[in-house]
Amino acid sequence: MNKVEKILEKYKTYLGVKNVKLVVRPYKIRTAFTDLSSSQPVIYLDEYLIDDEEVVEYLILRELIHIKA
Numbered sequence: 001m002n003k004v005e006k007i008l009e010k011y012k013t014y015l016g017v018k019n020v021k022l023v024v025r026p027y028k029i030r031t032a033f034t035d036l037s038s039s040q041p042v043i044y045l046d047e048y049l050i051d052d053e054e055v056v057e058y059l060i061l062r063e064l065i066h067i068k069a
Contacts, residue, residue, distance in 0.1 A: 019041070023044045032063055036067065
């Protein structure tokens with residue numbers, strides 16, 4: 001999980017996004033999604049994908065762009 005948090009912090013700083021919560025747990029259908037309904041956005045990642053660093057980077061960056069937009 002530590003590498004996922006490092007990737008999140010790297011891209012949060014790069015994009016200037018603050019106060020993002022990360023939840024990693026198993027999902028049957030989704031790979032990643034963002035909940036923007038609360039005051040603090042939440043990024044949800046499928047725990048089965050966190051072994052591949054390139055995939056995690058892509059998913060986190062994609063979800064942070066959704067938050068930034």
